[in-house]
Amino acid sequence: MATINDVAQAAGVSISTVSYALSGKRSIAASTRQRIMRAIDELEYEPNAGARMLAGARTNILALSAPLGPDGHLPTHMRFVTSVVEAARAHDYDVLLLATDDEVSGIRRAASRSLIDGVVVMGVATIDERVPLVRRLGLPSAFIGIPPGVDDMSCIDLDFDRAGRDAVAMLADAGHTSIGVIGHPHSYVDRDTNFIRRFTHGFDEECRQRGVRTATQWPEIGRTGGQQAYDLLREQLPDMTALVFHCNEPIVEGALRRIAELGLSIPGDLSVLAACASYAADELEPPLSAIPLPLDEMCHSAVENALALVDALGDPKVTLIAPTFLDRGSIAAPGPVANQA
Amino acid sequence: MATINDVAQAAGVSISTVSYALSGKRSIAASTRQRIMRAIDELEYEPNAGARMLAGARTNILALSAPLGPDGHLPTHMRFVTSVVEAARAHDYDVLLLATDDEVSGIRRAASRSLIDGVVVMGVATIDERVPLVRRLGLPSAFIGIPPGVDDMSCIDLDFDRAGRDAVAMLADAGHTSIGVIGHPHSYVDRDTNFIRRFTHGFDEECRQRGVRTATQWPEIGRTGGQQAYDLLREQLPDMTALVFHCNEPIVEGALRRIAELGLSIPGDLSVLAACASYAADELEPPLSAIPLPLDEMCHSAVENALALVDALGDPKVTLIAPTFLDRGSIAAPGPVANQA
DNA sequence: GCGCATTATCGAAGCGCTTCGACAGCTGTC
């Protein structure tokens, strides 16, 4: 494997000149730079990572702390992971994956060994030991998700509160006054991240302000949970003309199947909105209008915020991404006969 | 951050003594070792990764090349990833995740920079450019999946041929003489890995030898594909009394739903076997007897084989894992009335 | 044409570790 020494010799310059040509930290004559670049190409030189870390105090590696357990919606987690990798690569960073019981200890280890420049933390829980750990380590970081009360670290998330409000606004503006919600499995709600709380807060508040009647079901995991939840919702809210999903795909599918079984048409009999949808709501039957979860934007921002801290550009900041709306025609004015059970 | 120098001073020895105490490559007096260990604990010393790489020619990092695209069955891929991470951690190795268009170039880059000691390659396709690349780089490696005709590199996979034979044996021994198969989506079959070919080969061969009638459907992706496939299979094989799934969960679910719709009971009217199941076949309705895909075993073997090559212990070898059978009661003797469409 | 910036380049130190060779102090042997 070629070293910087080989390159320097081939180009007839000293190694420091090669180094500066590569980093651009001092000016190099155009002709010299060209000779160096040619030598690099010919020798297929790649700088030794270890040497670079040791000398430069820069590793070009970002840790991704991902609690990838049996829980959660795996396809979504996977998309977060690949999206983070993609974003990191765009800055010539590699990603060290910390998972399976090592999401916490791995951060400490990798940081203590100076293996990483920073960390992107996903699957952030309401009370997350990674917050104090990362803070104590002084490690450049970005959290995907917003731990309550944290404002001294970079956090990125969808503005769930506003997404909740927007969901109501969207449907209320179309004329609906009774909106059911199928939320995440209750196992998430208790234990996990606080985005559900934020969504619910915005949603309920907006309903209150607009005088919209509403009820929420927190179903069991899986398709069956979705079916049951829809039935219970109809009992709770007999005049329901609109339904908001704030849950994962399997539950949505279960509920949609039930709706189809009952012979209800969307949006004729029921307007439906997929809120904060991490899945492809356009591939459902029928395709659903959605407030998408801007997964890629979140991951790319996270990586960029973390790297900004590595470069000591700017301070940690909490970023709330404004929700958007994707119309796929599953929302309409309430029909004359709202609910004919 | 404490360095080996700090430890040496605190323990009153030279840095080489600390290094040897840590690596165990030379004998150290027990009392000295204890002093050193105490100093390490007190100072919370962790060896600097860059220095170690540079001096030791060992990075303690394994790359995982994973084509994590929009295709494929994401939950399964995710489980491979976490399983590899877990196995690597058991050997104090970290995992660098190469994905999203970087599975190939990333190997070259990481290897050229001496960032990694080896690579685990997953999602191996029939013709995979990573095979010649890794061979040319001389990089310690292990492939999860067996590229046809490769015997000079470490490859690990389920013995799909034998799994195919076992599937037939299992059902034929129970008395079945007409077995339908629902395979993977045809988009996989054409383009991707060759495990499908190997399974089919074993299956068909065993059917031929035993005089068992069979037909296979390669459905569309998704639940609907499963439903359709089952219907087509009934037309093709009207006396079918047993069904083998060699596909992903959504297709299985679709077919099972169709079977339930038709009022057929399992195993009363139809015996069902989930072959090479990467999903939890016990959580289906009904739970299915299965030849499980030994995902963890594959990943752990892969990591161990790769690390054996790093340590220059032994030569590359192709490992075929013997299939096992998990009885969940979905297989019985064919009923008196086999198929009452 | 002199001094003074400015530009382009070099040499050397040092990052924190591993490992080799050296050597002091022992034990055991003939």
Add this chain to the structure above:
DNA sequence: GACAGCTGTCGAAGCGCTTCGATAATGCGC
């Protein structure tokens, strides 16, 4: 009691980079 062979420890070299300070070489104003 001289010598070989251990065992336990040390010093120093060197891994391949980055970066600092020094030094030529150049351009510029007057």
